[in-house]
Amino acid sequence: MKVHVLHTGKVYIDRALAYKEKTLHPIPFTGWLRGKTKKMWVPVSSYLIEHPKGLILVDTGWHEEIRFNQKKHLGSLAYSMFKGDLPEGDSIAEKLDSLGIKSKDLDFVILTHLHSDHVSGLKHVQDAKEILTNEIEWKAAHKRIGYIKSMWNGVSIDTFSLTDIPYGPYKKGYDLFGDESLYLVHTPGHSDGMVSILVKMRNGWLVLASDVGYSEKSWEEMILPGVTTDKKAAYLSLKWLKDFSKRKDCIRVIANHDPAIIPGIIE
Template sequence: MKVHILHTGEVYIDQALAYKEQSLHPIPYSGWLRGKKKKMWVPVSAYLIEHPKGLILVDTGWNEDIRGNQKKHLGFLAHSMFKGRLPEGESVSEQLHALGIKVSDLDFVLLTHLHADHVSGLSRVKNAKKVLTSELEWEAASNRVGYIKSMWEGIHVDRYMLSDIPYGPFEKGHDLFGDGSVYLVHTPGHTDGIFCVLVKHQNGWLVLASDIGYAERSWKEMMLPGLTTNQDAAYQSLKWLRDFSERDDCYRVIANHDTTIKPGIIT
């Protein structure tokens, strides 16, 4: 099995979005009225898993449209909070093409949650055999602000209901192949239905942590993301991630926006 770490450009955010901070500012994570010293570029990651039972793409990164009219693609509100950068050749569809993989070859496109930097490129991989997210995340995206519904409009997205699994802060999630080799682990807090992907790798468990924490320092120092829908649940999810990272059978934990993580292949 191989796991490809793909960087699909970068996103320019306020540091308070990555690491929750106490401030007189009511919503520092928005970046509004905050200087450049508070801002940073972080990678937008996606992952391609070459599993014996199928090809899995985890998240979709930026759409090529981000190179043109960002304000139109993101909408005025989102564009006022963050901005994207996508060099030529770094979109998911471009990287799949470079690897000789057709979108129709993908057995699953997994959407860990439906924030823009995770689903922007969905239209480019909509012809995969199955696009999947959690029912809880789908409901949240349908009813809460902070989502850009045009990014999945007209695309069929399958949803899974939570079931009992042996891992996670609440031991809920989804066994993707039904054989215990890939779990979608319910780790709410940043959003209501966000999940991380737990892969049984030959070297031990590999955790693709999505935005439970923005970088390794998040769980090492127990620093929550700045944006949460349930702070208590976010803490439980981050604590589980920290504890799991210390297990002897945990090979590696990778956060989506960690600047220390470089593109490459885990074999």
């Protein structure tokens, strides 16, 4: 098993989007009327998993359109709250090309949730054999605000139902290959249907924690993300992550937007 940690751009956000704040500002995560001292750049990550049973991409980073027309790509509302940046060579299409991989070579693209910084680059890999997201997230993305449907319009996306698994705050998820080697773990709260990825490496479990927390500080200090659809569920998901991180068979936990994470290969 080999996991490539890829940075597929970065995003300029208010720190209250990453770390929930108590403040008189009613919606600090928007960054509206908040100064530059409260803003931060964080990476937008994707992960390529070389599994014995196939190639799996987790999330897709920014689309190359972010380079030249991001206001149109994001829409005016989202653009007023955060900005994207995608250096040359960092799109998921360019990253895969540098590895000699075409999108049609991907057996699965797993979308942990459907927020823009996780699905923006989806059309770069729409030729993958199967694109999957949780059915709860799929339904939420068509009902709740905060999603940009144009990012997946015209793309064939399949959904999976939650089943009983041994892990997670609700012990619900999906065993991708049915062999207990890679679980999609239901970790809701930041969004209704978000999943984290548990990968069984040689020496233990690697956790790709999506946006359950924005960095190690999140679960160590139990700081929720600034945006949650269910605060109680977000707390339970973060508490599960904290507890799991302390297990002897947990080799590492990686949050999607953690600036401390350096791209590389985990074997």
